[in-house]
Amino acid sequence: MDILKNMLLPPGVEHLQMLPVLVVFMLWAHLPFAGIAWICNLLSLVFWRRNPAAARDLGRVAPLTWSTVCIFIVLPLASLLFLFQHFLFGEMVPVGSYILRLTLPIILGFLLLALGQHRRQAAFVAAGSVLLAGGYFFFSSVMNLIFTPEKWPFIRRPMPDVFSVTVVVHFKVFCLVSVLLAGAAILFVLFHWPEKRLPVDAPHAETLRRMALAMVSGGSLLLPVFMIWELYVAPEPALSLNAFWLSALVLVLLAVLAIWSVTMLGRSASRWIAAAFVGALAVSGLLILKDHSLQAAANQEHWVLLNESSARALAEWQGQRAAQLAKNMVADDKLGEKIYNDRCTACHRFDQKVVGPPYNQVLPKYAGDMEKLKTFLRNPVKVDAAYPAMPNQGLTELEVASVASFLLKKHDEGK
Amino acid sequence: MALNTRKLIPVLVGYFVVCALAVGALGWYWLEYQQAPVQPIDFSHRIHANKLGLECSFCHTGAAVSARATVPPLSRCMECHESAATDRPEIVKLTGYWKAQQPIEWVKVHSLPWHVRFTHKRHIAANVDCTVCHGEVKAESRVRRVRSLTMGWCVDCHRAKQVSVDCWICHH
Numbered sequence: 001m002d003i004l005k006n007m008l009l010p011p012g013v014e015h016l017q018m019l020p021v022l023v024v025f026m027l028w029a030h031l032p033f034a035g036i037a038w039i040c041n042l043l044s045l046v047f048w049r050r051n052p053a054a055a056r057d058l059g060r061v062a063p064l065t066w067s068t069v070c071i072f073i074v075l076p077l078a079s080l081l082f083l084f085q086h087f088l089f090g091e092m093v094p095v096g097s098y099i100l101r102l103t104l105p106i107i108l109g110f111l112l113l114a115l116g117q118h119r120r121q122a123a124f125v126a127a128g129s130v131l132l133a134g135g136y137f138f139f140s141s142v143m144n145l146i147f148t149p150e151k152w153p154f155i156r157r158p159m160p161d162v163f164s165v166t167v168v169v170h171f172k173v174f175c176l177v178s179v180l181l182a183g184a185a186i187l188f189v190l191f192h193w194p195e196k197r198l199p200v201d202a203p204h205a206e207t208l209r210r211m212a213l214a215m216v217s218g219g220s221l222l223l224p225v226f227m228i229w230e231l232y233v234a235p236e237p238a239l240s241l242n243a244f245w246l247s248a249l250v251l252v253l254l255a256v257l258a259i260w261s262v263t264m265l266g267r268s269a270s271r272w273i274a275a276a277f278v279g280a281l282a283v284s285g286l287l288i289l290k291d292h293s294l295q296a297a298a299n300q301e302h303w304v305l306l307n308e309s310s311a312r313a314l315a316e317w318q319g320q321r322a323a324q325l326a327k328n329m330v331a332d333d334k335l336g337e338k339i340y341n342d343r344c345t346a347c348h349r350f351d352q353k354v355v356g357p358p359y360n361q362v363l364p365k366y367a368g369d370m371e372k373l374k375t376f377l378r379n380p381v382k383v384d385a386a387y388p389a390m391p392n393q394g395l396t397e398l399e400v401a402s403v404a405s406f407l408l409k410k411h412d413e414g415k
Numbered sequence: 416m417a418l419n420t421r422k423l424i425p426v427l428v429g430y431f432v433v434c435a436l437a438v439g440a441l442g443w444y445w446l447e448y449q450q451a452p453v454q455p456i457d458f459s460h461r462i463h464a465n466k467l468g469l470e471c472s473f474c475h476t477g478a479a480v481s482a483r484a485t486v487p488p489l490s491r492c493m494e495c496h497e498s499a500a501t502d503r504p505e506i507v508k509l510t511g512y513w514k515a516q517q518p519i520e521w522v523k524v525h526s527l528p529w530h531v532r533f534t535h536k537r538h539i540a541a542n543v544d545c546t547v548c549h550g551e552v553k554a555e556s557r558v559r560r561v562r563s564l565t566m567g568w569c570v571d572c573h574r575a576k577q578v579s580v581d582c583w584i585c586h587h
Binding site: 030073074091149151153154225226228231232235236237241244245247248251254255261262263265266289298300301302304308 | 418419421424426428430431434435437438439441442445446449465484489530547550551552553554555559560561562563571572574577
C-alpha cells in the first residue's frame, strides 16, 4: 500500500512525462467525435420531418454504437478524470469531481441520441442534443478553470464560474470546430467512404453536399475571429509563444479549408474530401494542443514542484528499498560461484580475453569498492572502447551482491 | 445553379492575412510587454527559496509588518555571497554593485495604480499565504505575475472571506 501511495500520489516521474501526451491524446480522441455526433444529430433534427432520408443519413455519419460510445466517450472521459486528478495533485481545485459530474450527463446525452436514432424518436434526439450542449458548455468552463489558477482559492459554488466571457468564447470555439468537423465528416462518410457513401442519384445528395461545404466554409471563416478573441481574453500567465504559433498554424489550415470549400461550392462534385477531413481533424488537434499550452504555461510552477516532489518520493522509496535489501542480504559465495560459472564464463575468464575483458585486468579498479562493482553489474555502462558494451545480465540484488563478492574474493586469492 | 466562387478567393486570402496579422500583433504585444521582465541580476527564487529553503520573510522583511513587502537590500545578499558561489559571472556582477555601493534597480513585477491602497501586513496577519497572490514563486527562476491584480480579483477574495468591499478601503 505504501508503494502504491508513493508511486501514484504524487505520480511517478515517468508517469508525469506521459501525462501531457495522454491528456492531449484523450481530448483529441473525445472532442472531435463528440462534436461531429452532436452537430450531425442536431442537423438530423432539422431534416427529421421534411426529409427523413437525409435525417437518417446524417444520423449515420457518426454512428453511436456500444463500441464507439466506449472508445470515444466513456474511455477518454474516464481517463481525463484520472489524468487531471494526477496533474493537479496537491492543488485546491476539484477538477476531477467536476469532470466526474459532467461525465454522467454527457454519456446520458449520447445514449439519448443513440436511442432516438434507433427508434426514430425526435424527442430523444432533441433531449440528448440539449443535454450535450449544456454538458460541453460546462466542460469548456472546467477546461477554462484549469488555466486560470487565480480563481481556485475562491471557488464557492459547486460548479466553476460559467458565464464569464472567456468561457463563452471557449465554448463558441468548440461549437465552431464541431461544425467544421461535422461538415468535413459528412462529406467524408457520405461522399467518399466506399461502403457508406450515398448512391449518386440520391435525391438529397446535393442538398447535403452543399450544406456540408457551407458548414466547412462557415466554420473556417468564423473560427479565426473566436480564436483571436480567445487569445485576447486568455489570462496573461497562460500565454506562451506556443499558443501563438499554434494559432498561426491553425490559421493556415483554416485558410486552405476555406478556399477549398468555397471553390467546391462552385462545382458540382467535390474532390480532395479525405484530405479536407484530415485537415479538419488537424485543426481540432492543434486547438487542443493550444489549449494545452495555455494550461501548461499557467501551471508551470505547479508542474516544477510536482516533478520535484515525485522525484523526491521516488528517491525516498528507492532508498527505503535499498536499505531493506541491504539489511536482509548476506552475500552467498556458493550462489556467486554458480552465477559466475553459468553466466559470466560465457564472456569472461580471469586471465584471458574472451568477449569481455579478463577479470585480472578490470577487477583491480574495483578492489575494495564492492558498491562500485555492484552498481556496474546492476546496470553495465560502456567502459572500454576496445570492447563491445556488456549486456545487462538482469541479476537480482542478491545475485549481484553474491557474484561481486565472489569475484573480488577470487581476485584477492589469485594475487 | 453554379456559383462563380473563384472571385471570392482573393477576399478569403485577404481575410486570413488580416487574421494572421492580428495573431502576430497579439504575440508581439505579449512578447514585448507581458512576459516576465529580465532583471539586472539573474536572481532565482528557485535556488534561494526552494533549493536552499530560505523563508520568504528572510528577504522580504516588510511583508508581515508594513504595507510593502520590500525587496532585500544588497547587504542581505552579501551575507552569503561574500563567500558563496563567488566565481559565477552573476555573482561577480553582484559584487561589482556592492563594491560600487550602487543599489540594484530591480524591475517591478507587481504594481497597482496610484489610486489603490494595498497593504501586505493586514493580509499576512489574516493568514493569506503569499502563493494565493503571487503563485508558487519558489518554483520560478524568474518572477512573473501570475495574478491579474484587477479589482474583480481583489473583490472576489474579499467577498469570499467576508472582508469589507467598500470603495474607500482600497481607494484613496
